[in-house]
Amino acid sequence: MTRTDVSTADPNGIELRDVTIGYNRRRALRRRSVTTVATGLDAVARRGELTALVGPNGAGKSTLLRTLCGLQPVLHGQVLIDGDDLSSVRPADLATRISVVLTERIDPGLLTVRELVALGRTPHLPASARLSPEDRAVVDWALDAVGATHLAARQFTELSDGQRQRSLTARALAQQPSLLVLDEPTSFLDVPSRVELVDVLGRLAREQNLAVIMSTHELELALRVSDRMWLLDADRTLTCDTPAALAESGRIGAAFDRGRMRFDPQTLVFDLTGDDSRA
Amino acid sequence: MTTTLDPAPRTQDGVTSPPPRTGRVAVALAALAAALALAVVLSVTLGSVTVPIGETLRILTGQDASDPRWGTVVRDLRLPRTITAIVVGAALGIAGLQMQTLFRNALADPYILGASSGASLGVALVVVAGGGGASGFTANLAGLGRAGVVIAAALGAAAVLMLIMLLSRWVRSAVTLLLIGVMLGSATTAVVSVLLVYADPQRSQQFLVWGLGSFTATTWSDLALLVPIVLTGIAAALLTVRALNALLLGEGYARSMGIDIRAVRLTTVVSAALLAGATTAFCGPIGFLGLIVPHLARMAFGTSDHRVLLPGVALLGAVVALVCGLVSQMPGTDTVFPLNAVTALVGAPVVITVLVRSRRGALGSAL
Numbered sequence: 001m002t003r004t005d006v007s008t009a010d011p012n013g014i015e016l017r018d019v020t021i022g023y024n025r026r027r028a029l030r031r032r033s034v035t036t037v038a039t040g041l042d043a044v045a046r047r048g049e050l051t052a053l054v055g056p057n058g059a060g061k062s063t064l065l066r067t068l069c070g071l072q073p074v075l076h077g078q079v080l081i082d083g084d085d086l087s088s089v090r091p092a093d094l095a096t097r098i099s100v101v102l103t104e105r106i107d108p109g110l111l112t113v114r115e116l117v118a119l120g121r122t123p124h125l126p127a128s129a130r131l132s133p134e135d136r137a138v139v140d141w142a143l144d145a146v147g148a149t150h151l152a153a154r155q156f157t158e159l160s161d162g163q164r165q166r167s168l169t170a171r172a173l174a175q176q177p178s179l180l181v182l183d184e185p186t187s188f189l190d191v192p193s194r195v196e197l198v199d200v201l202g203r204l205a206r207e208q209n210l211a212v213i214m215s216t217h218e219l220e221l222a223l224r225v226s227d228r229m230w231l232l233d234a235d236r237t238l239t240c241d242t243p244a245a246l247a248e249s250g251r252i253g254a255a256f257d258r259g260r261m262r263f264d265p266q267t268l269v270f271d272l273t274g275d276d277s278r279a
Numbered sequence: 280m281t282t283t284l285d286p287a288p289r290t291q292d293g294v295t296s297p298p299p300r301t302g303r304v305a306v307a308l309a310a311l312a313a314a315l316a317l318a319v320v321l322s323v324t325l326g327s328v329t330v331p332i333g334e335t336l337r338i339l340t341g342q343d344a345s346d347p348r349w350g351t352v353v354r355d356l357r358l359p360r361t362i363t364a365i366v367v368g369a370a371l372g373i374a375g376l377q378m379q380t381l382f383r384n385a386l387a388d389p390y391i392l393g394a395s396s397g398a399s400l401g402v403a404l405v406v407v408a409g410g411g412g413a414s415g416f417t418a419n420l421a422g423l424g425r426a427g428v429v430i431a432a433a434l435g436a437a438a439v440l441m442l443i444m445l446l447s448r449w450v451r452s453a454v455t456l457l458l459i460g461v462m463l464g465s466a467t468t469a470v471v472s473v474l475l476v477y478a479d480p481q482r483s484q485q486f487l488v489w490g491l492g493s494f495t496a497t498t499w500s501d502l503a504l505l506v507p508i509v510l511t512g513i514a515a516a517l518l519t520v521r522a523l524n525a526l527l528l529g530e531g532y533a534r535s536m537g538i539d540i541r542a543v544r545l546t547t548v549v550s551a552a553l554l555a556g557a558t559t560a561f562c563g564p565i566g567f568l569g570l571i572v573p574h575l576a577r578m579a580f581g582t583s584d585h586r587v588l589l590p591g592v593a594l595l596g597a598v599v600a601l602v603c604g605l606v607s608q609m610p611g612t613d614t615v616f617p618l619n620a621v622t623a624l625v626g627a628p629v630v631i632t633v634l635v636r637s638r639r640g641a642l643g644s645a646l
Contacts (some may be wrong), residue, residue: 045353069535095537102535108527109583122525122536129586171528176534 011083013046014068014179016238020076021033021060021067036075037063043230043240045153045211047178050202052222052243053215056255061215062103062183064232068213069100069181082178095123099175101168101182107157113167117142120174135257142174145208146200162193169200173208180204182214186221194218198225219256223247223268231255243268281632304587305581311594315365322361322529323353325610330357356495362502363494363602365597367562368572369468370509370554372596375569376576376588377547380523382447385633386457388569389555393464393576394436395564396471398556399490401435403471406486407478429504433556439463440548460462492563492618494604505561516589519546523585566619567626568603572596574633599625 021089022036037060045051055061066072068079070086079086081097089097099120108116120142121135126242131139143149148166151159165185172180182201186194198218202225205212213230222229223243231239231246233255239246246252253263260272309413324335330349337344339358344350375388382392389395404430443460450456475483489496497505522543525533534540558565576591577583 021425066531071531071534091534091538091539098535100535102529102531104529104531106528110577110581111527111583115582115584116528119524119528119532119536122281122521122538125521127518129519129524229433 011080013044013049013082014213015045015080016041016043016077017080018042018077019067019074019079021063021072022075023063023072034075038232038236038238039076041077041238043238045179045213045228045230047211048206049207049211049227050205050225051211051213051228051230052226053213053230053232054217054219054222054255055215056234059232059234060236061232063076064238065100065181065213065215069098069178071100072095086260092123092168095175096181098175098181099172099177100180101165101185103171103187106168109157111156112152113148113154113156113159113170114139114143116167117148117152117174119172120171125173131175138176139174142170143203145171145173160193161188162190162197165189165193165197166200169197169204173204177210179211179213182212184215184217186214186216186218194221198222202226219252220269223252242256280514292429296398304580304582306590308594311579311598312592314598315594315601318598318605319361319365322364322601322605323357325605326352326357327611327613328352329611355499359497359499359502359623360495361601361605363497363505363562364600366502366506366509367494367558367565368372368568368596368598368600369593370512370558371569371600372572372576372592373513373589374551374554375571376573376585377519377523377551377593378517378569379573380585381544382456383458383526383529383548385574386422386570386630387460388567388573389440389551390564390566390569391457391464392460392502393467394551394555395559395566396464396467397435397437397439398432398559399471399564400474401431401433401556402489402560403474403478403486404435405431406482407474408572426504429508429557429560433508433552435467436556436559437548437552439467440552444544444548453563489563491620492565492622493607494562494600494618495608495615497561501561505557508553508557512550512557513593515546515550515553519543519550520585520589523547527583563618565622566603567598567622567630568596571626571629572599574629575599 017231019041020036021041022034022038025033025035041064052120053061053065067074068092068177074087081089082230086094118131118135118139121131121138122129124135125131140149143152146166146169148170151163151167156164159167169182169185172182185197185201191196198214198221201212201214204210205227226243229241229243229246233239233251239251243264247263247265247268250265253265256270257263261270264271265273314439320332320335323339324330324332328349329354330344334344334346334349335353338350338353344353371389374394378387378389378392379385381387442463443456446459447456450459462528475486477487522533522538525536525538526543534628555569572592572595573588576588576595579595580587580591582588603618603621606617607618
């Protein structure tokens with residue numbers, strides 16, 4: 001019961017058509033096996049919108065996002081980026097259209113924030129990696145867009161988690177993509193930093209006309225700030241809708257209610273009910 | 280630019296101030312260049328016989344020295360030895376940097392990952408199989424088998440690195456991978472020892488001496504082979520600067536930025552095999568240089584940017600190699616220490632410092 005609002009007339013943003021996601025498992029001295037995570041996924045994420053991908057742990061959010069940015073193969077179906085099939089775009093070209101902030105913690109060594117952000121120019125650079133004045137201008141702009149200009153001269157490894165995520169977002173922005181994918185950018189952040197970061201992402205989507213997709217466990221925050229939500233259930237179905245409609249449909253509650261915790265579609269928050277329903 | 284509302288970054292005031300780092304890099308480069316010049320002069324002047332600097336300069340500028348023996352010493356011994364040290368230091372520094380970035384590991388270098396052992400195996404195979412009656416090992420190098428030895432060494436180094444690359448697809452842990460490299464190195468060294476049992480005793484003796492490492496055994500004709508190979512390896516390394524920088528963020532980010540990881544791995548392994556293989560063929564497996572030079576360069580330049588580090592490690596590697604070569608010659612005496620003993624004595628404290636200083640004490644975090 002996956003809902004879609006696929007409109008072929010307006011191909012901007014990213015579109016999933018009957019997509020199967022999963023990964024090739026590589027194990028030493030054994031045959032390669034393909035593990036399917038979810039099948040029959042349909043969804044869209046438009047430019048100018050912040051799309052939040054939510055779902056319980058282990059539902060396959062990371063696999064879905066890694067598939068969207070070409071880090072894992074689409075096992076079946078089509079992923080369209082601005083109307084073009086993802087699998088038909090060369091990786092070097094894809095890098096100028098999709099950029100990503102991954103969950104893995106990085107340790108780039110001795111790099112200032114500016115140098116880190118400049119790495120986002122990689123797909124636009126010649127083999128010598130020399131930055132043109134245009135490249136430098138884009139780096140400055142990306143730093144400014146996420147409000148990290150004051151961090152530019154700092155060492156990346158000395159930053160707080162919130163500042164790191166900002167810098168990594170600026171790096172992704174410096175790639176000048178039309179789709180920005182972030183895998184759980186709010187984890188490790190304290191509450192003000194979370195709100196700040198999500199705020200920046202929403203602003204970027206609107207002001208830069210980017211399609212921004214982020215996975216998050218901050219359900220209540222996502223419901224408030226996102227323009228569109230993708231709900232990947234524990235039973236591996238993907239529902240794509242506006243936050244209000246999704247809350248109304250009761251699917252949020254179905255996916256996340258546990259024990260005494262109940263989702264209230266009116267207030268968009270989780271309540272603790274008096275009695276344990278299991279009793 | 281794909282945006283419509285964007286104020287277009289290109290139209291912002293075009294004056295972009297140079298990064299504050301440029302000054303430090305320029306100073307460090309200048310200091311290193313000066314150190315290199317000094318080290319070259321010392322390396323040519325000092326030795327078992329001290330040739331006066333004035334005489335050295337006369338010889339270097341093509342005039343006759345007042346004592347013809349000095350001319351021979353400088354032209355046929357000191358100059359090849361100096362150039363060898365420069366070339367080997369630069370080559371091992373670059374190979375070490377490549378390995379450290381590719382494996383995301385602060386302790387990776389051609390020697391530790393077993394590439395030098397692989398090269399030794401290649402050399403040992405040629406020495407044992409070649410059999411021929413050359414009187415000494417280096418004499419054998421100077422004969423017909425010279426190119427063969429170099430090719431065998433490069434292939435041996437490449438074989439070990441390829442094997443580690445292959446294993447690295449399954450082994451995620453950098454520490455485990457490093458230990459596998461150490462194991463492979465030990466196994467390869469063991470095979471070499473077994474091979475030497477079948478070699479002529481005199482040759483295995485020479486092989487063992489070669490294994491101690493030395494810059495002094497190369498002749499001008501050796502350099503005619505060594506220098507072009509190392510330059511080829513360096514050229515290949517320069518092709519991967521952009522990719523190596525992207526790899527600082529890890530493989531996922533590098534791929535997301537359009538980097539073809541397989542191509543980079545292949546280019547880097549071939550380049551490192553040429554650099555480590557050729558230097559090992561002529562100078563023996565030399566430890567620590569490839570390991571410490573990239574760390575020293577990061578400290579000197581204050582960045583992990585390969586655009587700075589590649590020329591940086593080449594220059595610094597040359598200086599460190601020259602100094603180690605000088606120490607091993609013990610100027611003013613006839614004593615010669617094994618080069619590997621000197622590099623270990625210089626290198627071990629540096630490595631320990633790097634490990635202690637690295638945040639969280641984790642391997643790889645000192646990159």
